[in-house]
Amino acid sequence: xxxxxxxxxxxxxxxxxxxxxxxxxxxxxxxxxxxxxxxxxxxxxxxxxxxxxxxxxxxxxxxxxxxxxxxxxxxxxxxxxxxxxxxxxxxxxxxxxxxxxxxxxxxxxxxxxxxxxxxxxxxxxxxxxxxxxxxxxxxxxxxxxxxxxxxxxxxxxxxxxxxxxxxxxxxxxxxxxxxxxxxxxxxxxxxxxxxxxxxxxxxxxxxxxxxxxxxxxxxxxxxxxxxxxxxxxxxxxxxxxxxxxxxxxxxxxxxxxxxxxxxxxxxxxxxxxxxxxxxxxxxxxxxxxxxxxxxxxxxxxxxxxxxxxxxxxxx
Numbered sequence: 457x458x459x460x461x462x463x464x465x466x467x468x469x470x471x472x473x474x475x476x477x478x479x480x481x482x483x484x485x486x487x488x489x490x491x492x493x494x495x496x497x498x499x500x501x502x503x504x505x506x507x508x509x510x511x512x513x514x515x516x517x518x519x520x521x522x523x524x525x526x527x528x529x530x531x532x533x534x535x536x537x538x539x540x541x542x543x544x545x546x547x548x549x550x551x552x553x554x555x556x557x558x559x560x561x562x563x564x565x566x567x568x569x570x571x572x573x574x575x576x577x578x579x580x581x582x583x584x585x586x587x588x589x590x591x592x593x594x595x596x597x598x599x600x601x602x603x604x605x606x607x608x609x610x611x612x613x614x615x616x617x618x619x620x621x622x623x624x625x626x627x628x629x630x631x632x633x634x635x636x637x638x639x640x641x642x643x644x645x646x647x648x649x650x651x652x653x654x655x656x657x658x659x660x661x662x663x664x665x666x667x668x669x670x671x672x673x674x675x676x677x678x679x680x681x682x683x684x685x686x687x688x689x690x691x692x693x694x695x696x697x698x699x700x701x702x703x704x705x706x707x708x709x710x711x712x713x714x715x716x717x718x719x720x721x722x723x724x725x726x727x728x729x730x731x732x733x734x735x736x737x738x739x740x741x742x743x744x745x746x747x748x749x750x751x752x753x754x755x756x757x758x759x760x761x762x763x764x765x766x767x768x769x770x771x
Contacts, residue, residue: 471505631655
């Protein structure tokens with residue numbers, strides 16, 4: 457994990473999973489502990505992303521959690537909180553809150569309720585947010601996740617936004633899983649200082665070799681040390697073996713409901729069953745799936761670490 461002279465984030469970031477108590481309130485202490493552990497393992501924090509169950513969190517909850525991280529001493533330059541909401545006022549409010557805490561990099565979904573919206577409408581949305589926030593310090597990372605948001609961020613949208621806000625629009629998280637699309641962002645815009653992060657380690661090595669900035673990956677929550685090391689190897693021009701190892705582990709996790717699977721592994725490692733709790737409409741991983749997951753992770757060579765010991769028995 458690193459930053460350049462303009463404090464632009466590079467490397468691997470985790471969309472940090474959010475721990476809940478039995479009554480579905482947030483376990484704030486466990487959240488801060490998870491974030492500290494990720495930082496110690498050289499992974500940045502894309503808090504309030506998809507795998508954080510961000511759309512199930514209220515605006516006050518997000519604001520408080522981000523403030524708790526700053527109060528806990530988490531380095532501001534290693535945070536990229538998700539601030540994108542369907543409404544412009546909420547997106548502006550969350551983004552201003554981040555800036556007020558000294559966090560200038562934010563990950564921003566397009567408004568994802570209305571479908572089949574035009575490129576011009578998406579550009580107008582981001583433009584209104586950036587104008588209303590009104591800060592030259594802001595760095596916006598667009599969030600392209602068409603399978604879930606159903607609102608793609610096209611090359612034309614990026615081109616128009618970079619023309620209007622060449623310093624503020626800093627990059628994109630591409631969670632499409634489409635390598636050709638990721639490469640198009642890199643080849644078209646990286647020369648303008650636009651940083652491209654694929655949304656999975658499956659594309660990390662190829663992205664780095666083409667000029668990408670890193671990746672923002674769900675499984676960085678459970679495999680951070682290996683992914684941070686993979687990034688450094690890729691930057692040095694290698695990483696073939698580490699890439700294969702990371703791919704095997706990721707393949708196992710993504711064969712299950714990803715958020716539930718990761719949280720169940722953390723629950724087993726921490727001997728804290730509440731870590732497996734997800735907010736509805738998501739459901740927790742079943743005991744039988746958890747046992748299968750553990751066996752498959754062992755076969756994939758996932759050795760675990762001080763946080764994520766392998767599940768072998770039902771928590």
